[in-house]
Amino acid sequence: MLPLALLVTVCMFCSEVTAAISGLIVGIFMDTAAATPQGFNAVTLMVLGLMASLIVRHLFNNNLLSSLALCSLCTVAYYLLRWIVCLAFSASLTENLTYLMQTAFPSVIYTAIFAVPFYYLERALYNKFYK
Amino acid sequence: MRFFLRSRQFKIILSIFCAVVLLTVTAVIIGKRMSPQTDIAAAIAAPFRNLFTNVSNVVTDFFDSYNNGSKLSLENAELKSEIDALRQKVADYEEITEQNSFYKDYLGIKESHxxxxxxxxxxxxxxxxxxxxxxxxxxxxxxxxxxxxxxxxxxxxxxxxxxxxxxxxxxxxxxxxxxxxxxxxxxxxxxxxxxxxxxxxxxxxxxxxxxxxxxxxxxxxxxxxxxxxxxxxxxxxxxxxxxxxxxxxxxxxxxxxxxxxxxxxxxxxxxxxxxxxxxxxxxxxx
Known part of the structure; x- marks a missing residue:
């Protein structure tokens, strides 16, 4: 989920409105290719982007560890929502667990790995253009 | 956080959220097609997706030729034995002409439809x-x-x-x-x-x-x-x-x-x- 990793790291450095609109735009583009119901990614990423911005402002410090934690939390939230909306009620318990263990949770790790370069890139851009 | 929930910014975000949801639901239920924002995004992204898909196919083909040599050999051997089994099936049927027609029906989709x-x-x-x-x-x-x-x-x-x-x-x-x-x-x-x-x-x-x-x-x-x-x-x-x-x-x-x-x-x-x-x-x- 590279778009999600990029979105979360961007939202850590911008205001709530910008974060929400960024999530909305990324989600709309993801909706053109995803097999989820229409508007699912737009709404979900809008909320996740807003939450990421709010959490960094009010709860976490803005550092690498926070970006890793936020990326992981947002990825888990995204896949749980997607699982509930698309799969949970149409598959058996074994199939659901298989999907979560083989697809969803490994994506959390891959997304967190890519959060590291995205965070440093975003921080460099922020320091150059906004400070 | 409480101040944010009462702020003008939150009201703007909430109104955008409601507009997107309303637009999407309307497009899906009444129009039975993609929502307008998704359609516009697809149109904007189309040339980039075509480019990236072509690049991806070229790279995939390049590495496939080196990585799949043994896999292709195995698949070739399996297909050869499958062909031999199919030939044996054809030879066992009483009317060979009817069997050829059977296969032709499936191969000629346009001819039969x-x-x-x-x-x-x-x-x-x-x-x-x-x-x-x-x-x-x-x-x-x-x-x-x-x-x-x-x-x-x-x-x-x-x-x-x-x-x-x-x-x-x-x-x-x-x-x-x-x-x-x-x-x-x-x-x-x-x-x-x-x-x-x-x-x-x-x-x-x-x-x-x-x-x-x-x-x-x-x-x-x-x-x-x-x-x-x-x-x-x-x-x-x-x-x-x-x-x-x-x-x-x-x-x-x-x-x-x-x-x-x-x-x-x-x-x-x-x-x-x-x-x-x-x-x-x-x-x-x-």
């Missing part, structure tokens, strides 16, 4: 998080495609159109439990329904269910569409891979290996018009 109107399309993206292999193609309503149009390759059925945009569409494959189509065993004419399930999709198989306990379906039989629902009659679906008993209702089911290689598709054909189109849409396998 002159009423079919096709539109070629190319895959431009695939949802990697979808276990059923759904993908997006580069044609939409501007090319005459509409919702529920069947999608096939020269090998067999792939799925049907689930969302239609102006220049792109989403395709749900037969590995998905959202698809249910009437099917027949071409040899024994036993009827049932073909649908998908997550446990089968992981092995690139689908399920031929609701077979009677007295059926004579055998491994290797070809399964074709029966004409019920949204798919026309006589299209190849796949071959029987395994036969089992459903523990829930003691009926027999067969695992079908689709002829179309869904995970390796690059081009498909959409049947935009055929005789008898407009039948009952059969959805929701379980």
């Amino acid at each position: 002159p009423d079919f109107v096709f539109t070629d399309a190319t895959l431009i993206s695939r949802d990697q998080d979808d276990p059923y292999g759904s993908f997006t193609i580069n044609k939409g309503s501007a090319s005459g495609i509409s919702k529920y149009d069947p999608v096939i390759t020269d090998a067999g059925i792939v799925g049907y159109i689930t969302e239609v945009g102006l220049i792109s569409c989403k395709v749900t494959t037969i590995l998905s439990p959202d698809i249910t189509l009437g099917a027949l065993d071409n040899r024994t004419h036993d009827s049932g329904i073909v649908t998908g399930a997550l446990s089968f999709a992981n092995k690139n198989l689908c399920q031929f269910a609701n077979l009677s306990r007295s059926c004579n379906v055998a491994v290797g039989d070809y399964v074709i569409t029966s004409g019920e629902g949204i798919f026309p009659e006589g299209l190849l679906i796949g071959s029987v891979y395994n036969i089992g008993i459903d523990e829930n209702n003691n009926s027999i089911y067969a695992e079908i290996k689709p002829f179309a290689e869904i995970s390796e598709l690059r081009s498909v054909m959409v049947i935009t018009s055929f005789e008898g189109q407009g039948g009952i849409s059969v959805e929701g396998g379980k």
